[in-house]
Amino acid sequence: MGRWSVVGCGLALCVVVGNTMASGVSDHASAQTRDIPTALRELAGPVDSQPYWYVQGSVWTKHFSPAPEHNNNQNLIGLERHRDDSYLWGAATFRHSFGGRSHYGYVGKRFDFAGTPFNAKLTAGLLHGYRGEYRDKIPFNRFGIAPAAIPSLGASYRRLGVDVVLLGTAATMVNVGFKL
Numbered sequence: 001m002g003r004w005s006v007v008g009c010g011l012a013l014c015v016v017v018g019n020t021m022a023s024g025v026s027d028h029a030s031a032q033t034r035d036i037p038t039a040l041r042e043l044a045g046p047v048d049s050q051p052y053w054y055v056q057g058s059v060w061t062k063h064f065s066p067a068p069e070h071n072n073n074q075n076l077i078g079l080e081r082h083r084d085d086s087y088l089w090g091a092a093t094f095r096h097s098f099g100g101r102s103h104y105g106y107v108g109k110r111f112d113f114a115g116t117p118f119n120a121k122l123t124a125g126l127l128h129g130y131r132g133e134y135r136d137k138i139p140f141n142r143f144g145i146a147p148a149a150i151p152s153l154g155a156s157y158r159r160l161g162v163d164v165v166l167l168g169t170a171a172t173m174v175n176v177g178f179k180l
Helices: 003-022 025-033 036-044 132-137
Strands: 052-063 077-082 087-095 101-112 118-128 145-157 160-167 171-179
Touching: 052 087, 052 160, 077 171, 087 118, 101 145
Parallel strands: none
Antiparallel strands: 052 077, 052 171, 077 087, 087 101, 101 118, 118 145, 145 160, 160 171
8 A cells, every 4th residue: 555545544534533533422323333435425525614715824844754955944825715515725835845936726625523623624736836857756747737635634723723734755744824
């Protein structure tokens, strides 16, 4: 099983476990009889919420295999639009691992763990900016544009949010955001 498969399975397991735990002790018997595909379908469905704008910035990055040329100050700034059905779209600009300016446009879904301040988020979109000698640093990069899928786990308090973002097999990053 590849590293991406492990991450995807781990994220799905966290979402299922978090949702099952949040359903309460009185629902324990029904949670035991619910199969995983049903639980995953429920998670993929819309969650009632209010639409909002979310602005975020990176505050910390750590590469898994650090090299002297790696930039750990991404200077990310992003803007997301969260819809009332828990789906979202957004864009971010940042300095990639080698210091060049990059951009990420995406759509995604937020998975709230009911009754807790915790959530998971999965976005997918196009990544631009890895050119020249850095072109092969990300998979499927043609013409400086590559597909990307980015999972994260987060917590929120009132209008403030913190997310731990997994950047493929390269790094992890912590973002702080604010609901507008």
